Amino acid sequence: MNNRNPASLRIGLLGAGRVASQLGPALAAAGHQVVFVWNRTVPAAKTLAAQLPGTQALTTLASPLPLADVYLLAVPDAAVASLLASTPWPAGGLVAHLAGALSLAVFASQPTVHGGVFYPLQTFSPGRAVDWSTVPLCIEATDSAAEATLLALARSLSQHVRLLSSAQRLKLHVAAVFANNFTNHLLGIADALLTEANLPAALLAPLVRETVDKALANPPFAVQTGPAVRRDAPTLAAHQAALAAHPAWKALYEQLTASIQTQL
Structure with a gap:
């Protein structure tokens, strides 16, 4: 060497x-x-x-x-x-x-x-x-x-x-999968749902940018918004019904909702 x-x-x-x-x-x-x-x-x-x-x-x-x-x-x-x-x-x-x-x-x-x-x-x-x-x-x-x-x-x-260290790098890699790979997958689901409704993906761009900017500037759990945080049962039920044709996505929606609510 x-x-x-x-x-x-x-x-x-x-x-x-x-x-x-x-x-x-x-x-x-x-x-x-x-x-x-x-x-x-x-x-x-x-x-x-x-x-x-x-x-x-x-x-x-x-x-x-x-x-x-x-x-x-x-x-x-x-x-x-x-x-x-x-x-x-x-x-x-x-x-x-x-x-x-x-x-x-x-x-x-x-x-x-x-x-x-x-x-x-x-x-x-x-x-x-x-x-x-x-x-x-x-x-x-x-x-x-x-x-x-x-x-x-x-x-x-x-x-x-x-x-x-190897232990730190492993945790970093897991965090990166959540921040990057899983986020990209969720954006893919969002894009598919918009396509089904004949809506342009660009509609979500300002929301996605603000979400990322806010999460990078604050502890992300502290700035969580949405129907899961509000425990808005009617909206959650309406969303689940709208996902009836996609059972895997519906299950994921329910799991993420539950995960968000455990952080409250």
């Missing part, structure tokens, strides 16, 4: 999916050299590598791997352990996964490498560029040298870098 100037860190990028396809260019723009890109789907690795200056696409992870200061595992959580076990890492190499819910303990089976976590708290979608300077980057490592390298790398990309 080489703690050189972070502007010249050599990066091995394993993965070419949603995160890697945005992280690779960001690393290059920050002055790092992405030495190689590997992906289980070779064309995807070649496509990403072609966007990065001086980067080769690896078709296999054969020994010896190209030397890098940091090997970043931008792969699905479930693939990290098997990738760690099957890859011929150079002794003393720094390997970091990008998973929110995966403990640092996954590196226990690889005593010859320095292990770490480089978790970007953001949602990544094709066609939507991410401003990495605003993305919280959560760091954890098996030792102080690995921690220092990952912190330097993170600070070269983002203004929001934190050291978090």
Whole structure:
């Protein structure tokens, strides 16, 4: 592991999916050299590598791997352990996964490498560029040298870098699922209901923006509004009746209503 100037860190990028396809260019723009890109789907690795200056696409992870200061595992959580076990890492190499819910303990089976976590708290979608300077980057490592390298790398990309334990990061990841994934799902339900009524989705935009702005400026439970808070039984019943054609959504409505009322 080489703690050189972070502007010249050599990066091995394993993965070419949603995160890697945005992280690779960001690393290059920050002055790092992405030495190689590997992906289980070779064309995807070649496509990403072609966007990065001086980067080769690896078709296999054969020994010896190209030397890098940091090997970043931008792969699905479930693939990290098997990738760690099957890859011929150079002794003393720094390997970091990008998973929110995966403990640092996954590196226990690889005593010859320095292990770490480089978790970007953001949602990544094709066609939507991410401003990495605003993305919280959560760091954890098996030792102080690995921690220092990952912190330097993170600070070269983002203004929001934190050291978090595995337990803290897991809670953060659960919170992120509620704030992002579940919220998006609920917005999808709202959009479908508007479509059924031949109403434009844009009708909800001012309400959604105000809701998010208010929740970010205050403790969200303290500014909860709506018929559940008011215990408005006639309105709640009318809503449930309107959802009769969607029993799963009706059940979700009832569960969320009950959850809101337990916070009163």
